[in-house]
Amino acid sequence: MNxxxxxxxxxxxxxxxxxxxxxxxxxxxSVIYGISRVFNFxxxxxxxxxxxxxxxxxxxxxxxxxxxxxxxxVPAMFFLGMGTEKVVVRSLRWRKNWQVTTMMVTLGLxxxxxxxxxxIFGGFAKPLPPLFHGAINPFGFTLSVQDLAMxxxxxxxxxxxxxxxSKTRIGRCMQAISQDMTGAEIVGIPIKKVFSYTFGLSxxxxxxxxxxxxxxxxxxxxGGWAPFFRVFVIVAFxxxxxxxxxxxxxxxxxxxxxFVSWSLGATWVMPFWFLVFLGVLAFRPSGLMGTWG
Amino acid sequence: xxxxKNINTYYGEFHAIRDxxxxxNQGDFFLVVGPNGHGxxxxxKTICGLLRTASGQIVFNTAEITRAATDKIVEMGLVYVAExxxxxxxxxxxxNLKLGAYNTNARAKEQESLEYVFHLFPQLSEFxxxxxxxxxxxxxxxxxxxRGIMSCAKLLAIDEPSFGLAPxxxxxxxxxxxxxxxxxxxxxLVEQNVNQVVDFADRICLIEDGCIVFDGPREEALLNEHLKxxxxxxxxx
Amino acid sequence: xxxxxxxELIIFLAMYLVLLILPLFLYKDAYVIGIxxxxxxxxxxxxxxxxxxxxxxxxxxxxxxxxxxxAYTSGMVTKYLGISPWLGILIGGLMAxxxxxxxxxxxxxxxxxxxxxxxxxxxxxxxxxIKVADPLGTGGSTGLMSIPKLSLGAYTxxxxxxxxxxxxxxxxxxxxxxxxxxxxxxxxxxxxxxxRDSEDFAKTLGINEYKYKLLVFGLSAFLTGIxxxxxxxxxxxxxxxxxxxxxxxxxxxxxxxxxxxxxxxxFLGGFIILFLNxxxxxxxxxxxxxxxxxxxxxxxxxPEGILGHLNIFKNRMGKRLLGRAAEVETTxxxxx
Numbered sequence: 130m131n132x133x134x135x136x137x138x139x140x141x142x143x144x145x146x147x148x149x150x151x152x153x154x155x156x157x158x159s160v161i162y163g164i165s166r167v168f169n170f171x172x173x174x175x176x177x178x179x180x181x182x183x184x185x186x187x188x189x190x191x192x193x194x195x196x197x198x199x200x201x202x203v204p205a206m207f208f209l210g211m212g213t214e215k216v217v218v219r220s221l222r223w224r225k226n227w228q229v230t231t232m233m234v235t236l237g238l239x240x241x242x243x244x245x246x247x248x249i250f251g252g253f254a255k256p257l258p259p260l261f262h263g264a265i266n267p268f269g270f271t272l273s274v275q276d277l278a279m280x281x282x283x284x285x286x287x288x289x290x291x292x293x294x295s296k297t298r299i300g301r302c303m304q305a306i307s308q309d310m311t312g313a314e315i316v317g318i319p320i321k322k323v324f325s326y327t328f329g330l331s332x333x334x335x336x337x338x339x340x341x342x343x344x345x346x347x348x349x350x351x352g353g354w355a356p357f358f359r360v361f362v363i364v365a366f367x368x369x370x371x372x373x374x375x376x377x378x379x380x381x382x383x384x385x386x387x388f389v390s391w392s393l394g395a396t397w398v399m400p401f402w403f404l405v406f407l408g409v410l411a412f413r414p415s416g417l418m419g420t421w422g
Numbered sequence: 423x424x425x426x427k428n429i430n431t432y433y434g435e436f437h438a439i440r441d442x443x444x445x446x447n448q449g450d451f452f453l454v455v456g457p458n459g460h461g462x463x464x465x466x467k468t469i470c471g472l473l474r475t476a477s478g479q480i481v482f483n484t485a486e487i488t489r490a491a492t493d494k495i496v497e498m499g500l501v502y503v504a505e506x507x508x509x510x511x512x513x514x515x516x517x518n519l520k521l522g523a524y525n526t527n528a529r530a531k532e533q534e535s536l537e538y539v540f541h542l543f544p545q546l547s548e549f550x551x552x553x554x555x556x557x558x559x560x561x562x563x564x565x566x567x568x569r570g571i572m573s574c575a576k577l578l579a580i581d582e583p584s585f586g587l588a589p590x591x592x593x594x595x596x597x598x599x600x601x602x603x604x605x606x607x608x609x610x611l612v613e614q615n616v617n618q619v620v621d622f623a624d625r626i627c628l629i630e631d632g633c634i635v636f637d638g639p640r641e642e643a644l645l646n647e648h649l650k651x652x653x654x655x656x657x658x659x
Numbered sequence: 660x661x662x663x664x665x666x667e668l669i670i671f672l673a674m675y676l677v678l679l680i681l682p683l684f685l686y687k688d689a690y691v692i693g694i695x696x697x698x699x700x701x702x703x704x705x706x707x708x709x710x711x712x713x714x715x716x717x718x719x720x721x722x723x724x725x726x727x728x729x730a731y732t733s734g735m736v737t738k739y740l741g742i743s744p745w746l747g748i749l750i751g752g753l754m755a756x757x758x759x760x761x762x763x764x765x766x767x768x769x770x771x772x773x774x775x776x777x778x779x780x781x782x783x784x785x786x787x788x789i790k791v792a793d794p795l796g797t798g799g800s801t802g803l804m805s806i807p808k809l810s811l812g813a814y815t816x817x818x819x820x821x822x823x824x825x826x827x828x829x830x831x832x833x834x835x836x837x838x839x840x841x842x843x844x845x846x847x848x849x850x851x852x853x854x855r856d857s858e859d860f861a862k863t864l865g866i867n868e869y870k871y872k873l874l875v876f877g878l879s880a881f882l883t884g885i886x887x888x889x890x891x892x893x894x895x896x897x898x899x900x901x902x903x904x905x906x907x908x909x910x911x912x913x914x915x916x917x918x919x920x921x922x923x924x925x926f927l928g929g930f931i932i933l934f935l936n937x938x939x940x941x942x943x944x945x946x947x948x949x950x951x952x953x954x955x956x957x958x959x960x961x962p963e964g965i966l967g968h969l970n971i972f973k974n975r976m977g978k979r980l981l982g983r984a985a986e987v988e989t990t991x992x993x994x995x
Contacts, residue, residue, distance in 0.1 A: 168776060217955060228772040229718045230958060232779075233911060237954025240908050244948040305510050305521050312508030314472065317496030317525040317573055354904075358783050365776070399787030406780050411765060 139270055140391045141384055146276040148383030149283030150341045154356065155363045155375040156290060157334030163307040163370030165324040166228060167218060170235040172335055172360070173353030174242035179206050179336025180343035181246060184255045195260055195340075202340060203333050210332030213238070214325040239353075246350040254347030257340070279341050286337060287376070294372075303327060307370065355399070359386075362406045423448045423608055424469070424500070424577055429478035431461075431468045438464040440632040441478075446577070446610055446625075451603045453623035454612045461632040462612040463505060466579050469610075470502035471495045483576070497525040499576030505585050507566050511555035515546055515565055518554050522572030531574055539568040542598060560591040567598065577608040584615045592618055620644075667922040671840060674923060675833055682822055692821045694937060695930075696828045696893065701906075702929025703832035704886050705913035706922075710839045711879040713920030714848065716855025717872060721762060721778030722883050722910075724785045727901050729755040729884030730891035731789065734806040735796055737892070744809045748831075748888030752881045759880025763873050782907065786899035802898025809892050816892075824893055831889050835882045836926060842878065843922060851875065905947055908954060909936065915957050918964025927966065 158172055169175075182202045187193050217234055221227050261274040294300040302323050306313040314320050342356065363382055367374030382405060389401045424446040431439035438461045446452045456462050467473040469480060471492040480488045487495050492502075510518050519539060523532040540547035543564045549557075557565060563583055570578050580599065584592040592615060600622045603609045613619055620626070626643040628636040636646055643649050678695070685691050708722045733751030737744045762781055766774045793799035809816045809827065816823050842848050850871055891897050909932055917928025939946040961967075 168772065170779075217959075220959065224962065226718075229712075229775055230962070232718075232720075232772070232775050233915070234955055234958050236904075236908065236911070237951050237958070239951075240904055240954065241948060241951030243904075244944060244951060248944045248948060301517070301521065302524070304513070308510040308512055309508045311472070311504065311506075312510055313521075314492045315470065315496070315502045315504060315508060316522050316569060317493045317501075317528075318521075319491070319493040321491070351904075354783070358780070361776075361780065361783075365780075396787075396791055399784065400791050403780070403784035403788070406784070 135269065136391075140387050142270060142272060143276070144384030144387035145380065146280050147387065148380040149280050149287075150338050151356075151360060151363055151383050152376050152379035153283050153286050153290075153341075154335050154338035154360045155367065155379050156287065156372055157331040157338075158360050159364045159367070159370055159372060159375045160303075160334075161327055161331040162364075163372075164303050164327045165306075166310075167231050167324075167328070168228065168235070169328075169331065170232055171213075171239040171242060172235075172331075173355075173357030174239045174246075175206065175210070175332045175335045175353070176339040176342075176356055177246060177348060177350065177353035178209075178242060179332075179339030180257065180348040181250060181255070182206070182336070183257055183340045183343065184250075184348060187258060198340065199337070203337055206336030207329040207333040209329075211325045211329035213332070214328035218328070219321065219324070243350050243353070250348075250350065252350065254349050254352075256347055257343040259344045260341075275344060282337075282341060286334070290334070291372075299323065299326060358399070359402055362402045362409075365406060366409050423450075423483060424610065425481045426469070427479040427481070429465075429468060429480065430476045431464055431473055432476050433464060433473070438632050439468060439475075442629070442632070442634055443478075444627055444634065444637055446608060448608055449603075449606060450608055451600070451622050451624045452608075452610045453616075453619060453626045454610070454629060455614070455616050455626060456629035456635075458614065460630050462629055463581050464632075465629065466502060466581050466610070466612055470500060470579055472502070493525070496573055497527060499527070499574060501570045501573045501575035501578055503566050503570040503578060503580040503583070505582040507562055509554040509557075509562060509565060509569070512553060514551050514553055515557070516550040518565055518569055519546070519550075519572050522569035523574070525573060528572060528574035532572070535572045535574065539571055542571070542601065543568055559586050560588075560594070563587060563591075563595055564598070567595075567602070571602065571607075575607065577610060578602065579610045579612075581612050582614065583611070584613060584618070596622065665844065667844075668840065671836060671923045671926075674926065675829070678829055682825055686822060689821050692825050694933060696821065696825055698930045698933045699828045699832040700886050700890050700893075701910050701933065702913060702926040703835045704883055705910050705917065705925035705929050706836055706839055707879050707882045707886075708910065709914045709917070709919060709921075709925040710843065711875055712914070713918075713925075714843050714855065715851040715871075715875040715879075717766075717875055718772065718775040719778040719876075719879070720775050720907075721759075721781040722879070723902055723907055724762075724778070724781040725755040725759055725880040725883040726887035726890070727785055727789075727897070727899075728758050729887035730897045730901070731797060731803060732884075733888035734803045734891040734897055737807045738803070738805070739796060744807055744892045748885060748892070751888035751891070752884035755884025755887065756877045756881035759876040760873055763876030766876070767869050767872055782902060786902045789899045798898070800899060802896050802900070803891075804896050806891050806895050806897070808895070818895070828889065828893070831885060832926075835885060836923070838878075838882060840922060847871075847874070905950075908947075908950060909933070912950065912954055912957065914964075915954070916961075916964055918967040921964060921966045924964050924966040928964070931965070 154176065158169065161167055161169055179202060182205060183198045186198050186201060217238055218231055221230050221234060224230055259275050260278045264271050264273040265277070266272070294304060302313065302318045303326075305316070305318060306320055306323055310320065338356070339353075346352070359382075363378045364375055366382060367376070367378030382402075385405075386398055386401060390398050426445075427443050429439055429442045430437070442465065454462055454465065464473060468475055471487070471490055471494075475488060478488070479486060482495070482498055482500050485498060487498065487500070510521065513521070519536060520532065523529055523535060528535065545561060546564055546568055549561075554562065554565060567578075567580070567583070570580070583595050583599065587595065596619050599609060599611065599619075603622065611619065611623075620640065623640050625639055626636070626649070627634060628649060636643065636649055638646075678699070681695065682692065704722065704726060708719075711717050711719050711722070729751035732754040733744070733747035736742045736750055737747040742750070762778060766777060769777070789797045790800050797803060809824075811823070814823070816827075843851075913928035913932045914925045915928070916931055917924030917926065936946070936950075939949060942949070
């Protein structure tokens with residue numbers, strides 16, 4: 130096969146793998162906006178902390194393995210998120226301009242969390258062990274088992290989340306709130322409680338993303354900002370609050386990113402994201418399928 | 423069944439409800455009339471917990487609900503049916519109704535209530551799988567009423583159900599509300615199209631500028647000079 | 660004709676009077692003079708930010724982008740083209756204004772929270788852009804170094820004597836604040852406040868929303884840019900680190916502590932926060948941890964800031980921007 134074609138397919142595969150991780154993080158960011166109208170600037174910090182929790186487990190117990198890590202960290206992130214909503218965000222909702230106030234508060238929270246990580250773990254990058262070793266070579270392409278596992282886990286999480294939203298009672302409540310908040314309130318849905326579940330769910334999703342991406346990159350106290358910005362652009366591109374839009378955007382943009390990185394080099398990745406962002410703003414500020422403004 | 427004692431509500435800086443007290447008895451059809459923007463809707467929103475009272479007391483079935491959250495109030499059986507409908511547009515009619523039965527009391531009787539709603543509004547059962555967004559004004563209004571009944575309501579607080587409907591449809595909606603009331607449900611109705619409902623009402627209350635101007639049984643209301651103009655005019659403009 | 664002397668103006672002038680005579684007592688202490696210069700730079704920037712957010716109600720998080728764009732522009736034109744730094748500061752300000760208007764254009768159609776998101780994206784992206792533009796002479800991630808100093812006639816400013824810098828900062832920040840003050844209390848400013856409090860109401864009065872929003876973007880970017888240009892020549896080195904979250908948060912805190920929508924509040928906040936910053940410096944990494952916590956606590960407990968809580972302004976215009984007296988309706992956000 131032509132070496133170019135082979136390389137391009139390789140690039141697409143790597144794009145798809147990153148896309149799957151971005152997608153679950155994007156859903157988390159989008160869902161919390163769609164349901165509780167909160168934009169969480171500490172999202173990247175929750176990403177970092179998810180990875181740090183995993184690192185603590187690996188560093189403390191030599192026999193630790195990934196299934197157990199997910200089993201412990203994901204619920205922990207869920208409760209951390211719920212607690213954050215209760216303590217930090219909830220009371221602000223009754224104020225004027227509360228959406229912007231919430232952004233400022235979550236910025237403060239991000240700062241607090243990042244520097245807490247810096248104080249506890251230090252500035253040095255921490256590694257996580259690979260999810261899996263080795264690689265497979267279907268049709269002459271190289272695909273590491275780690276990437277494959279990441280893809281499978283991410284897709285499973287997405288499907289599970291979709292089922293959760295459409296099949297469970299609380300999931301249907303979340304949909305109801307995102308479609309009409311007052312309507313949800315007058316049928317007797319305890320919206321405050323659902324807001325806190327949503328926040329928890331969103332942090333659990335980003336924590337999962339953190340653990341999935343950490344074996345590829347290192348964990349640093351401020352390392353959550355770059356993925357946060359990407360997810361932010363993905364969500365803006367797909368339409369804030371739209372899960373399907375987020376999914377499409379994640380795959381389109383991650384594959385493009387992997388092309389940019391392959392053809393122009395890694396320094397162009399961030400400007401690429403910004404150019405996409407400007408393009409979205411200029412031509413379709415409401416995103417692919419969102420309802421902005 | 424529902425008693426308001428000296429309720430005051432502010433809307434921002436605006437004093438929308440001034441010292442309102444009244445009592446709705448079990449099984450009553452209680453009609454609240456008054457000009458547009460004089461606090462009728464605000465009153466209902468205050469009762470069902472969407473707005474907070476500045477002072478006063480609201481008692482429902484011996485329990486105080488003055489500062490209770492809306493979900494708690496709904497669970498007790500006081501259900502608000504909004505003028506702006508507030509349906510879930512991307513859900514089917516059936517799903518909208520099922521969400522009406524969210525609270526624990528209603529959940530147990532979901533099937534029973536559903537049958538009653540479909541009996542009351544046969545159209546709804548016809549297009550139970552259509553999305554709420556595709557319904558016409560009259561159909562959507564029926565759905566909001568149905569969704570309210572699904573919540574296992576003991577008292578339905580209905581806000582301006584004729585809003586945006588053609589006169590024939592209005593009569594149909596009012597007939598349905600009367601039917602609901604006849605089956606034993608207490609109804610608190612806020613309405614501007616007075617003469618179409620006045621025959622159904624047991625008690626009528628007139629609100630102007632956030633204050634109660636008149637409150638009494640229908641027979642008394644029909645003799646009241648001030649209210650006469652209202653009924654002759656048909657509705658406030 | 661009745662001349663109205665506002666409380667805001669009195670406080671503003673009083674602060675500058677103190678700043679004017681302060682070096683008489685402190686001229687030997689270069690450390691404190693240095694901090695005071697930074698206070699004036701960031702304090703003025705926080706005031707411009709407060710003008711945009713607190714008075715005009717445009718929730719922009721992009722002020723640092725404007726600041727840095729102007730700082731680099733001024734630094735580069737003076738360094739590479741040999742233009743006078745004074746002119747460079749002006750060019751920097753104009754450049755920032757252009758960027759401000761360009762960012763403002765897509766924001767025209769959007770409401771509050773979305774503008775915050777977009778402008779914050781601008782903030783996040785300026786740093787990588789500077790790094791990519793290294794071949795153009797930005798100095799990449801190490802920063803732009805040896806930026807020419809200011810000079811006045813034959814005298815060239817130097818880091819050994821900070822007093823000339825101090826008074827330059829004083830004059831420039833005073834002018835910036837004066838423009839802010841004049842704008843707030845002009846008919847244009849009343850238009851802004853009308854827009855902030857009720858867009859529908861303002862529209863019925865015939866206030867052209869687009870025109871005003873763009874004007875705010877342009878003006879606030881220009882004024883921020885002027886401070887940025889000055890900072891570049893004063894510091895001599897600028898780097899993408901200026902866009903770090905730490906400085907962003909400190910300046911945001913100045914605005915919050917000073918009181919949003921209260922005119923000289925943010926400037927006063929600048930002094931409070933930067934002196935607190937110096938005070939906490941020995942705590943090293945814990946310092947920013949504390950600042951993060953202060954942001955949360957201040958917004959939760961003191962939404963009107965220090966001046967707001969002291970209740971100095973009985974009938975001020977910018978009251979309760981973040982206060983508790985919200986309508987319950989607003990909590991539900993927009994429904995479909």
